[in-house]
Amino acid sequence: MLEKRFEMVKEHHKKTFEDAAINGKMDPQLVSLCRFIASTKQFFTSSSCSGRIVLLKVNAEESKQESAFHRKWHSTVSADEVWNALEEKTKDELWLKQEPLILHIGAESIEGAKKILEIMRKCGIKRGGIMVAKKGKFLLEIVGTQRMSLPVKKDDKILISRGHLEFVVEKANRKLEKNYGTLGKFEEACRKKLS
Amino acid sequence: MLEKRFEMVKEHHKKTFEDAAINGKMDPQLVSLCRFIASTKQFFTSSSCSGRIVLLKVNAEESKQESAFHRKWHSTVSADEVWNALEEKTKDELWLKQEPLILHIGAESIEGAKKILEIMRKCGIKRGGIMVAKKGKFLLEIVGTQRMSLPVKKDDKILISRGHLEFVVEKANRKLEKNYGTLGKFEEACRKKLS
Numbered sequence A, B: 001m002l003e004k005r006f007e008m009v010k011e012h013h014k015k016t017f018e019d020a021a022i023n024g025k026m027d028p029q030l031v032s033l034c035r036f037i038a039s040t041k042q043f044f045t046s047s048s049c050s051g052r053i054v055l056l057k058v059n060a061e062e063s064k065q066e067s068a069f070h071r072k073w074h075s076t077v078s079a080d081e082v083w084n085a086l087e088e089k090t091k092d093e094l095w096l097k098q099e100p101l102i103l104h105i106g107a108e109s110i111e112g113a114k115k116i117l118e119i120m121r122k123c124g125i126k127r128g129g130i131m132v133a134k135k136g137k138f139l140l141e142i143v144g145t146q147r148m149s150l151p152v153k154k155d156d157k158i159l160i161s162r163g164h165l166e167f168v169v170e171k172a173n174r175k176l177e178k179n180y181g182t183l184g185k186f187e188e189a190c191r192k193k194l195s
Helices: A002-022 A028-039 A079-087 A110-122 A162-193 B002-022 B028-039 B079-087 B110-122 B162-193
Strands: A043-049 A052-058 A064-073 A093-099 A102-107 A127-134 A137-143 A148-154 B043-049 B052-058 B064-073 B093-099 B102-107 B127-134 B137-143 B148-154
Touching: A002 A028, A002 A043, A002 A102, A002 A137, A028 A043, A028 A162, A052 A079, A052 A162, A064 A079, A079 A162, A093 A162, A102 A110, A110 A127, A110 A137, A110 A162, A110 B127, A127 B110, A127 B137, A137 B127, A148 A162, A148 B162, A162 B148, B002 B028, B002 B043, B002 B102, B002 B137, B028 B043, B028 B162, B052 B079, B052 B162, B064 B079, B079 B162, B093 B162, B102 B110, B110 B127, B110 B137, B110 B162, B148 B162
Parallel strands: none
Antiparallel strands: A043 A102, A052 A064, A052 A093, A093 A148, A102 A137, A127 A137, A127 B127, A148 B148, B043 B102, B052 B064, B052 B093, B093 B148, B102 B137, B127 B137
């Protein structure tokens, strides 16, 4: 019965993933990892992010709004691209953020979940854990540590100097590359240790 | 036997906490929560942080160095204080960071660990989970989401403009207050739900 339930949940997430991959709605750096995990018997992935650089619109409470991206890059970006995006007319407060990978992985058993924790630590990922622990359904969240976040525009006025932005974008790019390196290591370890 | 081991671990962490509290080495906002958790039968805390604003020295790999704080505040801070600290002669790259609460909580059983996860979610804390799952020893990490991070100085040159820094510090303060509000809620819920 429990096994049946896990299979159904796994099947559901596998379908969601395949649809997203076919329709190009998937972070490209995640497709290969998610496809491998979908091919295992005891694991699945749900909504995940490979890491990115974004210009985010924030409201007064600094919480994310619906579709609040001014721009979103799943790759390194040039300071020119960011600056041009900042120069567009806007009314919201904008924050420049480099966000780390966030992976959601489901496991059938606590032993499986512990295997993921072990892989995570071996790859140098320090943040993450089991968030849901039910018989037949263990959900993990794994979060990278490379990140940056700062306000850059308010009331259609750019707050950051061009020189400072160039330095910030250079650092964000380096952090994002490091983050993708970690993601690559994680996939490699999963392919070795999971089946 | 397992029960005995948990008791010993709990006793060890309780002593570490009491020593830190007596010697003023404890984030003041954490003392009351940690003392309450130490008073329960099934839970303990280990190294935790209430959230803070820091000027951090980073090396080429952007990893934290040993005692790499240029400054550290466990409270809101004025833009003047930060600016003055930036004007001191330095050779390292400096980052201004507002970091969220990070709590490490140990539980004797998975049921206890799940209770902590439930409290966490009720308080609006979205990040965290069970990081170690052994019979008789479950370790959770709970991480707040309010944060900010940016490079502000390099080669003894301040990169951020005074006006931008004022805005950034105002935001960092508001985020830190929100973080402490969440910490307060978490303590209140622990007092209600744990024993």
